[in-house]
Each structure stands twice: as C-alpha cells, then as structure tokens.
Amino acid sequence: MEAPRQPPSISPPAAIAYAIGLPLALLVLIFLPAGSIGWRPGWVFLAVLLLGFGVSALVLARVNPMIYRARSRFQPGTKDWDKALLAVILPAMVAILPVAALDAGRYQWSPVPAWVMVVGHVALLAGIAMTAWAQAVNPFFEPGVRIQSERHQCVIDVGPYRFIRHPGYAAALALFFGMALALGSLWALLPAALASALLVLRTSWEDRLLQAELSGYAAYAGRVRWRLLPRLW
Incomplete structure (x- = not known):
C-alpha cells in the first residue's frame, strides 16, 4: 500500500x-x-x-502538530457545494464582530446585563476547548469537506467523537453565539444565526458524503447516533 501523502507545511x-x-x-x-x-x-x-486559542495552539503543537498542515489551506478535491456554503458562512461569522461592536460599542441598540456577557465568554471558551479536543484526536480535521484518500482517511471514534459525530461543528455553534453575547450584542445574533443555520446544513451534507464514501463511517453512525447535539440531532 502506498504511504499516506501528508499536506505540505505552511x-x-x-x-x-x-x-x-x-x-x-x-x-x-x-x-x-x-x-x-x-x-x-x-x-x-x-x-x-487570544488566551483560549493560544493555550489550545500550544496543546495541539504537542499532541497533534500535523493539524497545522491539514488546516493551512483548502486541499484539492474540496467539494464545490462546500465552497459555496463557506462563501456565506465565513463572511457571516466575520460579520458578528463589527455588528456587535457597532451595536454594543457605538450605539447601544441592545444593552444586555453583565451576566449575559459572562455566558458568552463561557460559550466562547467551551467552543475553543471542544475544537481543540476534536483536533487533538483527529488528524483529518481539514477546513474543507472531501474524502482524503491520499492520507488514508479513516473513521475517528475517540475523544469527543464517542458522543457526537461532528464535535468541531458543535464547537463552532458555541463560538458563533458566544462571540455575539461576549461582546454584549443581541443584533450580532443575526449573523451568528445565519452562519449556524448554514453550518447545520453543511453538517448534514458532509455526514451524507461520509456515510456514502468513507469506509466504516456508516457503521460508526449506527453506533454514535447524534450529529451535533446528544439526544437532539
């Protein structure tokens, strides 16, 4: 069998x-x-x-340094439908910050109590931690959706993948809404909701692709029933 070909270094x-x-x-x-x-x-x-992502970067550099190569760029074979979804998801995610700053920082359209901002920061840190956990155990955690045949992609069923099939996406949902609330803005929940809705759609389409084309994934899906939220979906 040909040795797996890893993505080039950044x-x-x-x-x-x-x-x-x-x-x-x-x-x-x-x-x-x-x-x-x-x-x-x-x-x-x-x-x-920066503290959350800084700590996670140090941990990942120690336990799974290959993740930096995997996530450094979109690789050939990324599905066109995924590129189309990301063309909306990524700008919506980025828009959370200026919308929140314009609202809470300049005009105070939707003032929120301090405890809501604390909840936002907790969600933010929880999302960072879950992302790091998923990346620590999954060397195939790339930014685009594709079957990584040249890397001999296989099913990952350890760490958070024991509980849900797409923990990275669950973490992203926490990050989207956490960003808006941590900055004290209810208006910023609108781009967060748009990004989240499209991410749920992406989860469904990616799961369908993996069940059809990744060996062993259908059996894994039979064992781990939940895509994003245990006992919900």
Whole structure:
C-alpha cells in the first residue's frame, strides 16, 4: 500500500502574514465599528479569545502538530457545494464582530446585563476547548469537506467523537453565539444565526458524503447516533 501523502507545511511568509494579519484584522473589525480604541468589552473579548486559542495552539503543537498542515489551506478535491456554503458562512461569522461592536460599542441598540456577557465568554471558551479536543484526536480535521484518500482517511471514534459525530461543528455553534453575547450584542445574533443555520446544513451534507464514501463511517453512525447535539440531532 502506498504511504499516506501528508499536506505540505505552511510557508514561513504565510505563517508570518497570518500571525501579524489576524490580530490586526481583529483590532479593525472590533474597534473601528465601536468608534473607540478604549472600548473595554472589546479588549476583554480579545484577551479571552487570544488566551483560549493560544493555550489550545500550544496543546495541539504537542499532541497533534500535523493539524497545522491539514488546516493551512483548502486541499484539492474540496467539494464545490462546500465552497459555496463557506462563501456565506465565513463572511457571516466575520460579520458578528463589527455588528456587535457597532451595536454594543457605538450605539447601544441592545444593552444586555453583565451576566449575559459572562455566558458568552463561557460559550466562547467551551467552543475553543471542544475544537481543540476534536483536533487533538483527529488528524483529518481539514477546513474543507472531501474524502482524503491520499492520507488514508479513516473513521475517528475517540475523544469527543464517542458522543457526537461532528464535535468541531458543535464547537463552532458555541463560538458563533458566544462571540455575539461576549461582546454584549443581541443584533450580532443575526449573523451568528445565519452562519449556524448554514453550518447545520453543511453538517448534514458532509455526514451524507461520509456515510456514502468513507469506509466504516456508516457503521460508526449506527453506533454514535447524534450529529451535533446528544439526544437532539
């Protein structure tokens, strides 16, 4: 049998651009709509976000460093329908930040109590933790939907995959709504809801693909009945 072909490493210039560009983009998306660089909830949100993802990155670098190659780019063979869905999901996800900042930071259209923002931060950290757990045990956790034949993709049924079949997507739902609430905005729940609805559709279509084309997945789906939420769906 041919040895699995792993995705190439991300280039140093791309890694540097990502490391510099992402924080700058977050600053622009949050503080420009808020109208003030001193908006405190924005800084609290950034601190929690960067701390959560920073810790998860250190853990993943130790337990599953291959995940950085797998997630560095969309690989050949990514389904066209997935690209179409992501063309809406990703902008909707990004829109959560400026909508929340415009609402809570500049105009206070939908003021929320502090405990709601705390709930948002808890959901945010829970989503980061669940994502890291799924990535730690699943070397095939790519950004696009495809069958990774060249990597000898197989069914993963350990870690969170013992309980639900798509823990990464469940984590994304927590992240979407957590981002809106952590920034103190109810209006930002609208792009969060749009991204979530399309992500549920993506979950359904990906699950159908895996059952049809990935060896052993249909049997796994028979053992683990729930896609996203135990005892619900």
